[in-house]
Amino acid sequence: MKVIYNGSPDTRAFKDVFSVMLPKMLDEDENLIYLDADLMSCLGTAKYGKAHPDRAINCGIAEANMAGIAAGLAIAGFNPICHSFGTFASRRCYDQVFLSGGYSKNNITMIGTDPGVCAAMNGGTHMPFEDVALYRAIPGATVIDVADAAQLENVFPKLVARKGVKYLRVNRKANTLMYEAGSDFEIGKGVVLREGKDITLISAGYTLGCTMKAADALAEKGVSATVIDMFTIKPLDEALVIEWAKKTGAVVVCENHNAVGGLYSAVADCLAANCPTPVGRVAVEESFGEVGPADYLAERFGLTSEHVVSEAEKTIARK
Amino acid sequence: MNKADSYALKHFALEIRIALLEELKARGFGHIGGSLSVCDLLAVLYGKVMNYRVDDPQWPDRDKLVCSKGHAGPAVYATLALKGFFPMDQLKTLNRPGTNLPSHCDRNKTPGVDCTCGSLGQGTSQAVGIALGDKLKGRPSRTFLVVGDGEIDEGQCWEAAMFTAGKKLTNLVWIVDENKKQLDGPTEEILPQFDLRAKLEAFGFDAVRVKGNDVEALYEALTKQPGDRPIAIVMDNIKGSGVKAVEETASNHSMTVPAETWDSFIAAVKADLEALEKEGV
Structure with a gap:
């Protein structure tokens, strides 16, 4: 792990990382499955989703249903990854993630994009200032807030491999550059x-x-x-x-x-x-x-x- | 269905009711109304329709039951115990501290329970996920989803219904227990539901309405080969069905009654069983 901070923005947007990383992970592991609530275009995965409708399931604008489906897919032997904007990936489907996910011991990774002020032009309805509080309260949950593209690339596969409910809060645009590409991180170690x-x-x-x-x-x-x-x-x-x-x-x-x-x-x-x-x-x-x-x-x-x-x-x- | 099969299913449904009532009697209270109304359905599912292995409850290719109206857990437990998933003695531990038989179904505690339910509506989406997962894994399994009519007030049910029909999940069968009552009273008074069969049909299901205590009609509906629309069955039912005194109790979602009252319920079902046996096939 190498810190290369100099105050400049990251050269890579998180969305661009997802658009490459998620399809690659799905292609490499047949038990992974990706669900979205009509926001694939916002995560850069729409093209993959269109080509692989059985690997990337578009649930429509129904986050509670998506979280429950993810739990059912976990029962059926899959390792589901869900995405929506941070508000909808937390408040909107919290009880489903909590009970159908955590309580029922079904592993679910939830990606909540545009945390806090990053929701910017979508405004107050889309602005999660409490998503971390909600996910921290779930027993056994993992909560990650990534700094830059290099950290996302390294941490996300580790997060997906963990048990329980996992929540990733991540901007779609670039944050400030912190780490050299290829840097290694350990969940639980700051x-x-x-x-x-x-x-x-x-x-x-x-x-x-x-x-x-x-x-x-x-x-x-x-x-x-x-x-x-x-x-x-x-x-x-x-x-x-x-x-x-x-x-x-x-x-x-x-x-x-x-x-x-x-x-x-x-x-x-x-x-x-x-x-x-x-x-x-x-x-x-x-x-x-x-x-x-x-x-x-x-x-x-x-x-x-x-x-x-x-x-x-x-x-x-x-x- | 031939007469012997019909007799066997009716017999099994009465056995489930007796085991259920003994189970509730041991605790003195419980969700009796909505448990009794699914006994005939459970008899048909576990007696003749579903494919499962008692000695391997996690067999991946099994058919699955998602009892989304999780408060009918006691009826599910009675059925599973009668089928040998765990000893009958365990039924008396219902809701006792440390039990494997909690009020609402828990897949991590009870052998044979496929999905954790109880927070109403949540079983519907999980059933969708199970059916979708089985389909993607190429399994022959079907998933049977039992939803309460009160439960269907929850918007999540309709999100899941839209997904089921929209994505043509024909390996998932919806069964709505229209027993016409919810906790606070008649569904017609709490929140009118209009025509549930027509609603499900409009959502894209091949929807039928059958009597909830008609094992032959249930069997026919549950085994119909779906076309490109998933099947939905609305059970025209009575909350507390099969025990007249419970059917006639206005507030029968959960009842606390003395042992002799439980005994009178049990005696009534045993009389029905004797009559059935006397009548024979």
Whole structure:
């Protein structure tokens, strides 16, 4: 695994990765099966779906039914992968994923695209700020928020191979480039992107870019920050969180999600139980989504490097 | 169907009812109405229609039952125990702490149960997935899906129905138990359903309506070779069917009654059994 962050956007959109990776995985494993709820075109898989209607099942705009069908396919011996936008892949079919999937011990991988502000021009109806909270609450679930294309390519097959309910939240457009192609990751192990001694900044997915930018800005102010990519929200890398909380004495979590039940909650729970430490947060506070470009919405909901810097300074002051 | 087969199925249906009532009596309460109304159907399915192996409940090529109205679990358990999937004694553990026979069907606990159901509507989509999976794997299996008429208030049922017919899943048979009551009262009062057969026909099924206690009509409907439309069977039924005192109880979704009342229910069914045996084939 090699970090090649320099602040520039990834050269590959996640959608483009899916359009190649999913067909390849389906061709290589006859037990894999892919279901979509009328959004294949949005994941770059429509061409494959048209050519292979028995490998890529279009369920129409019926996410609850899709989740239940996935569970039935699991009973019949398949390993199903479902996709919809994050809101519909979480809230809209939650009870089906929970009961027909998790409770019934049927393995289902759910891809929820356009998390948080990435839903941008689709607006508030399509903007999931609570998907991580919902999926974290399912016993045995795995919840992943990927940073860039290289991480997706490496982590997704590992996620699909796991048991239980698995949720991948992922942008369709490119995030900030973090890793060299071919980098290797382990679910359950976070990644230390840079090391510092004054504070630990933890983030994942879309907000990792502004978190890294904040670390640079803090460095200019003489504050040295550790940055952790906690793409593995569940299982959380508790050992890594505790280690860096102890080393730096203060933590800030930045997430493209509601402050309730997401990465901040996971980290705060972990530290409260193991190593009480001042924890700040840069997250969506008591708000529904709204329409606009992602960068506008990031500003609107306070998910910027400036907010991370300010929160870091406040949290350090609480030491 | 010849007379001997008809006799055997009627006999089996009465045996299921007796085992079911003994099972509920052991706990003192339970989902009696909707369990009794599927006993004839279960007798036909497990007595003559479905292909399964008692000694290999997970045999991939078996036919599957998805009892989406999962609260009819006690009737399913009685049927499975009578067929030898587990000892009859276990029926008395219904809903006891640590039991393998929970109120609602659980495929991870009970040998012979193919799908976990109970949250109404969810069995329909799972049945679709099972049937689709079997079809894609090239198995000869059929899946029989039992849906309650109250359950069909759930929108998920109609999503699953649309998929079943739209994708021509002819290895999946829908059976709607139109017993005309749901928990709070008559379906006509809670949420009128209009003509369920016509609705399913309009959704693309080859839909028929048969008496829910007519084993011969059920057998004929369940074994009809489908064309390119999947088969749906609406059972014109009575909640609590087969035990007059239960049929006549207004609120019979779940009943808690003393042991002597359970005994009177059992005695009534045993009398029917004796009459049937006396009449003979």
